[in-house]
Amino acid sequence: EVQLLESGGGLVQPGGSLRLSCEASGFSFRDSVLAWVRQAPGKGLEWIATFGGYGGSTFYAESVKGRFSLSRDTSKNTLYLQMNSLRAEDSAIYFCANSNPPLNYFDYWGQGTRVTVSS
Amino acid sequence: EIVLAQSPGTLSVSPGERATLSCRASQSLSSSFLAWYQQKPGQAPRLLVYSTSTRATGIPDRFSGSGSGTDFTLTISRLEPEDFAVYYCQQYGGLSWTFGQGTKVEIK
Numbered sequence: 724e725v726q727l728l729e730s731g732g733g734l735v736q737p738g739g740s741l742r743l744s745c746e747a748s749g750f751s752f753r754d755s756v757l758a759w760v761r762q763a764p765g766k767g768l769e770w771i772a773t774f775g776g777y778g779g780s781t782f783y784a785e786s787v788k789g790r791f792s793l794s795r796d797t798s799k800n801t802l803y804l805q806m807n808s809l810r811a812e813d814s815a816i817y818f819c820a821n822s823n824p825p826l827n828y829f830d831y832w833g834q835g836t837r838v839t840v841s842s
Numbered sequence: 843e844i845v846l847a848q849s850p851g852t853l854s855v856s857p858g859e860r861a862t863l864s865c866r867a868s869q870s871l872s873s874s875f876l877a878w879y880q881q882k883p884g885q886a887p888r889l890l891v892y893s894t895s896t897r898a899t900g901i902p903d904r905f906s907g908s909g910s911g912t913d914f915t916l917t918i919s920r921l922e923p924e925d926f927a928v929y930y931c932q933q934y935g936g937l938s939w940t941f942g943q944g945t946k947v948e949i950k
Contacts, residue, residue, distance in 0.1 A: 760887075768930055768941040770938070770940065818887070822939075826877075826893055828877035830892075830898065833886065
């Protein structure tokens with residue numbers, strides 16, 4: 724059974740940093756394409772970043788480019804999202820999702836972790 | 843970047859009736875890269891349809907997708923109580939993914 728488990732959310736001050744984790748199980752992590760999708764309170768879904776497959780390519784939305792970065796630890800089957808220079812508008816639930824190549828729809832999702840940026 | 847506009851914002855429907863949700867793209871996209879999701883309060887989104895018209899595993903056949911070019915549709919043929927939720931379309935292209943703003947299907 725495919726499972727994605729996010730962690731690392733919390734309250735952080737504007738300008739601060741936070742690292743989210745997405746632990747994956749039930750599929751080949753090394754070959755997987757995993758993404759982060761966020762949802763601000765009462766708002767819709769926003770794709771923000773993808774870590775792509777065996778080659779490890781990364782893609783970012785303009786809203787987070789230069790502030791957020793992806794990495795992974797294949798020994799722990801875990802994808803990380805390092806978030807720096809956080810702003811109030813980054814407050815959201817952050818979901819980890821599996822992107823199914825080559826059609827790139829999101830077929831599995833974690834339950835999300837909440838990030839609140841506030842002083 | 844391709845922008846997806848969903849309409850209507852809210853759809854009021856009675857159980858047993860048909861619901862038709864629209865997703866319009868700012869430029870033509872491949873039908874292979876258009877998907878639909880359902881989200882209920884406090885839950886993660888659930889994949890319903892991918893490649894415009896292919897139902898995901900376990901999705902009942904009252905859900906159907908269609909369309910091409912810039913206009914795509916999700917139809918729920920007979921609404922069940924568990925279908926009242928928010929629905930999002932999503933596209934992939936140019937190394938980025940985008941979602942529509944969502945359509946809320948509420949009980950009339």
